[in-house]
Amino acid sequence: MVFCAGVNAQEVPPDFVQPGGPGAAVMSPMDAQIQAVHMNYMDVKAQAEAKLRAREAARLKAEKARKQAAAAAAKERARKAAKAEKRDDENYEIDMEMKRLQLREMRARVRTTEAQQEAIANRAQDMVDVKLEQERAKIQGYVAAPTAQPQAVTQP
Numbered sequence: 001m002v003f004c005a006g007v008n009a010q011e012v013p014p015d016f017v018q019p020g021g022p023g024a025a026v027m028s029p030m031d032a033q034i035q036a037v038h039m040n041y042m043d044v045k046a047q048a049e050a051k052l053r054a055r056e057a058a059r060l061k062a063e064k065a066r067k068q069a070a071a072a073a074a075k076e077r078a079r080k081a082a083k084a085e086k087r088d089d090e091n092y093e094i095d096m097e098m099k100r101l102q103l104r105e106m107r108a109r110v111r112t113t114e115a116q117q118e119a120i121a122n123r124a125q126d127m128v129d130v131k132l133e134q135e136r137a138k139i140q141g142y143v144a145a146p147t148a149q150p151q152a153v154t155q156p
Contacts, residue, residue, distance in 0.1 A: 027035065
């Protein structure tokens with residue numbers, strides 16, 4: 001049963017040749033030309049599809065290479081940023097250590113100055129105490145001997 005133009009037909013067209021059967025090798029020149037055009041079309045189509053597949057493969061390969069390059073560049077930027085951050089952290093720590101050292105030095109200077117000032121004040125207080133004791137001794141000497149002549153005071 002052969003379908004022809006959407007109608008169920010019982011007959012085989014007169015120019016129908018069974019593929020691989022007797023008479024299949026014999027073609028009319030028109031059929032040969034149609035066959036050649038069809039084969040040429042199929043070759044051109046296959047070549048075009050191969051070019052498209054090659055272009056798509058090249059595009060995918062280039063896109064993959066771009067992504068890899070972008071990932072490598074991002075990784076390098078991240079590495080450099082981490083290195084710079086580490087260096088900044090180290091510099092910050094060094095700066096803070098220097099400030100702590102300067103603060104300790106200033107505190108030591110203040111303590112030294114305070115100790116010197118306290119020593120000077122203590123010495124001055126001792127000198128005042130000695131002078132007061134000398135003056136008290138003179139006064140007590142005058143009070144103890146009211147009739148005696150005042151003696152000349154010698155200063156050390």
